[in-house]
Amino acid sequence: MANAVTTGLLPRLSSARDATETATVTRRALVWVTAGGVAVSGLVALLARPLLVVLFGPRFAGAAPALVVLALATAVIAPAGVLGTTLVALGRLRPLGLQVAVSLTINLAVILLLVPSLGAIGAATATLACELAALVLLAVAALRALPELIAPTPGASPLPSAITARVGR
Numbered sequence: 001m002a003n004a005v006t007t008g009l010l011p012r013l014s015s016a017r018d019a020t021e022t023a024t025v026t027r028r029a030l031v032w033v034t035a036g037g038v039a040v041s042g043l044v045a046l047l048a049r050p051l052l053v054v055l056f057g058p059r060f061a062g063a064a065p066a067l068v069v070l071a072l073a074t075a076v077i078a079p080a081g082v083l084g085t086t087l088v089a090l091g092r093l094r095p096l097g098l099q100v101a102v103s104l105t106i107n108l109a110v111i112l113l114l115v116p117s118l119g120a121i122g123a124a125t126a127t128l129a130c131e132l133a134a135l136v137l138l139a140v141a142a143l144r145a146l147p148e149l150i151a152p153t154p155g156a157s158p159l160p161s162a163i164t165a166r167v168g169r
Helices: 002-014 019-046 048-056 058-089 094-118 120-145 159-167
Strands: none
Touching: 002 019, 002 058, 019 048, 019 058, 048 058, 058 094, 058 120, 094 120
């Protein structure tokens, strides 16, 4: 779902008239993609075991804990995709390269640490860890490139500004 949104988002962001419009479109996409990602990921996490059994048979029921962790990672990937697309539209590619390098390093380090003892859950945890790092790095880069993301825009949904104001306390 997030990839479908970001595919259409890039040309829209690239044609924005100014930073205010870019911020407005980005915030709107963040709200919708994050809400959808959390809803779908939450549903998958809640239904992990039955989904695996129905789709792949009872032999796969034991993979449910790993699927739950991967579902959480998917919820994190959704807003990161929007922020990455915004950075591309702004021509800020260097932070994306840094994010990829850091994410890869974290993924490999956590795999080396956790997979030998935890198996698939360790691998899923490595994915979650690298995606959380990616989201943080992309959020910082996007806020530096586009400070208007946290400033209220007339006529825009107050939700992102309200969240930012509450987090900033």
